[in-house]
């Protein structure tokens with residue numbers, strides 16, 4: 183008899199399939215990780231390089247609503263959404279239905295060889311839904327990094343300039359160019375150099391850590407960034423300013439209000455392409471369809487991925503028609519970009535956001551989450567800052583009474599949450615941020631239960 187674990191059949195209460203039919207409950211039937219997950223993890227270690235890390239070594243067999251079910255039959259509360267991807271929920275019904283039909287019709291032609299309608303429809307909808315009523319174009323790719331790379335290609339081509347401006351704490355991906363655009367050395371850049379040329383990093387308006395206090399942060403950070411661009415690069419040499427409207431991996435840093443509009447205005451006045459990297463913030467996550475709407479910022483180019491297609495790999499670059507049309511015929515593309523399964527999934531995601539009122543749902547999740555996080559900050563002095571919007575919120579952990587980051591306590595709180603069956607992720611330049619990204623399909627009772635687990639974990643350290 184084979185002793186190899188059957189990852190497709192959880193031993194306890196096997197659900198027929200994922201999606202909303204899964205019992206919406208936290209249920210721990212073994213320790214976390216359980217014996218089957220531990221066996222699978224041993225196989226992973228033998229077959230996959232350690233460079234591919236693991237946040238929580240439970241092997242998932244089913245997921246939907248607000249839970250992940252593992253190979254031992256445990257049901258965990260999901261505050262990660264696979265890093266802000268399954269915003270509409272895992273195996274969301276409309277996604278499943280459209281992808282099922284498409285996979286039986288055709289799986290690939292390459293849009294650049296013989297096109298199909300769903301790709302065009304996704305682009306039409308992105309052109310309608312992204313901020314600004316100017317004429318737009320979109321094209322599709324496979325990953326967030328590819329979207330950011332292509333935004334830079336377009337900006338360089340359209341402006342005839344080379345320099346790219348990015349910010350402290352920024353994260354834009356793991357390819358050569360996007361790793362260069364990314365701020366943090368460990369784990370993203372260490373010994374992977376040399377990096378791409380013509381990338382310049384400016385200060386970010388990080389209110390919690392601004393030396394002269396949060397009130398002065400936006401104006402001073404913008405003035406410093408603009409002065410440094412003028413002095414060190416020359417505005418006329420800058421192709422693009424690339425910024426996340428809320429920084430993701432860098433620690434859910436909301437730029438102080440006024441900073442993004444100031445940088446967008448500077449870009450406009452100097453013929454610089456203002457690129458919003460909405461890969462993590464996009465598609466209802468923050469209580470807007472796109473986070474830059476919060477301050478009425480209209481980017482020239484917007485990069486999207488993660489939440490766009492319910493877990494299927496898809497990314498997009500959307501921007502001013504005159505910029506995107508500047509590139510010569512066949513200067514853009516890729517074999518798989520805008521794969522028909524992913525396009526069908528994206529159309530289902532956009533329908534679901536509209537039909538289920540998910541922008542409002544994200545706001546409601548913020549209204550439930552933020553007061554509870556603020557109460558934690560009131561009770562526990564290690565919670566130095568609470569921030570975020572909608573279903574993208576975080577706490578920053580520090581030595582009490584200071585802003586000194588405490589990555590060790592952050593990791594310990596995360597481990598205790600994991601052991602109790604709550605999937606939480608860490609983030610931050612200093613590794614001292616716990617971030618919360620529940621799927622918008624999570625029921626309120628699981629959201630509240632997850633926050634209670636977090637509270638106990640903080641109280642216990």
Ligand SMILES: *Cc1c(COP(=O)(O)O)cnc(C)c1O
Pocket residue numbers: 324325326327328330353354355356426430431459460461462463487488
């Ligand atoms: C995740 C992320 C990326 C990279 O996306 P991949 O799909 O992992 O390549 C780029 N920018 C931001 C803001 C992200 O959060």
